[in-house]
Amino acid sequence: MLVHICCSVDSHYFLQRLQQDFPDEKLVGFFYDPNIHPYNEYLLRLKDVEYSCHKLDIELIEGPYNLDEWLKKVKGLEDEPEKGDRCTVCFDDRLETTVKKAIELGHDKFTTTLLISPKKSQEKLEIIGNELEKKYNIKWIFKDYRSGKGVEEQAKVVKENSFYRQNYCGCLFGLSAQRESQDKLMDEMFLPISNQILPQSIEYRLELYNNRTNLDETHIPYKIVKQRFLNYRLLNAKVKVDKKIVPSYFLCYSTVNKGKTSGRIAFEKAEIHYLNKDEVKIITVDTFNDFTQSHYRDVKDLMYHPLTFEAELKVRSEITQNPYGLSAIVIIDEIIDGKYEIDIDAKIYEDVKEVII
Structure with a gap:
């Protein structure tokens, strides 16, 4: 089964449940998320997913970061709200690319960790998955691991493993709308010409989570805590x-x-x-x-x-x-x-x- 992965926060618990429900299935992760912007944020989420998959002993494949093509597909939908038509186009792109990769690799099933995200429409994802199943003759696995105590268990797993908890979906348009509604500076888009690492910048977080991974691999105890400044x-x-x-x-x-x-x-x-x-x-x-x-x-x-x-x-x-x-x-x-x-x-x-x- 090829599993499209969006981020470790949504994927780790989802993958654990898949391992329980499909014990005889070989699971392979597919990180295909050209919507994530800027590129260092993409790298940060990718490295965190690598960290998660390593813990679960799951192979991970990285898809192409074809941002320009993705931007062309969502052109005209820049002002759509979260869960609107832009997200539908984004789901279509990522899931169809996942299906094509699954067929290329010889898999007969596919799914996505987007299903567990509270900010994503399960209904839209189910429709898209069913349509792709018919179009490509490959089994779509729909799992609602969000219901019941799923979200609560997911949060517990994220905290226990010190995963990177991003504070926006990923795309530039969702980020700008979110920061505007919060009346906050969109400092995710700042990168000095000097490449100096600024406090709480994406580059700062990338360095921090690389350090976390190194500490974890060398079995050195640590905690990630928050500080106001x-x-x-x-x-x-x-x-x-x-x-x-x-x-x-x-x-x-x-x-x-x-x-x-x-x-x-x-x-x-x-x-x-x-x-x-x-x-x-x-x-x-x-x-x-x-x-x-x-x-x-x-x-x-x-x-x-x-x-x-x-x-x-x-x-x-x-x-x-x-x-x-x-x-x-x-x-x-x-x-x-x-x-x-x-x-x-x-x-x-x-x-x-x-x-x-």
Whole structure:
């Protein structure tokens, strides 16, 4: 039996039940989910499914990540609600591809872990499965493992195994609609040009769950717990001196009142230059090197090869003597005598992140 898998949260308990109900059946997982966006989120869910299938001793096959083709199929349905026509087209695509793969591999049965997801329509999935069964002459296995205490048992299994619990279905359109209704920043779509790993970003979670897998394989005890914290995303920022833009790098948690300010350097102490407005502090890249024991040639080098987010926080704390400070700290190549204009578009918001202890 080929089992289409969407994510470990929905698949692990579902696969356990299939193993119980079909003890003589060879189960093979098929991860085909080109709807998942961005790509690092796709990788995170794939790696978590690999982790799950390894625990269950189930072979896993990865399907193609043909996002462009998927986008063409759902064109015109971008604004459809969850469980609407866009989801139907998505189910059609994923299940028909699963059937074709099953036939290619010599399987005579197919099913999908989408059936157990509370956010998916079992009725639509049953109709699609029945139609594919008739079209391709392959047995469709419909199992409602959601009813009774299924959802409760599923949640218990997820918690016991520390699986990645994603907070959106997967596609860009569902994500944008969900974040808009929540009035939350869609920070899943942020990836700095530097590839710096930001707090609670997909890249952060990918690293965390890779660590979980390594700890599990080496039998080191651990727990994944949640922590509340103040998150930060810099959307864009720039510095002008006497109307000319100069290369600049803004340390994390840099903000100014109303997003912009201007002024001149009022004084300098210990190579930190203080603007006469809005608590802005300016240092050169050489001073930054002294603080961090780094060897950056210039600001451009720093932009593309930054320190870790955590290391930047230590620099901020050292400069301001305040680990929770929000004053702008700007790094430039050299101090220029002139009028500084500073624009910062940044978001600071309460958030929750997972950490391993």
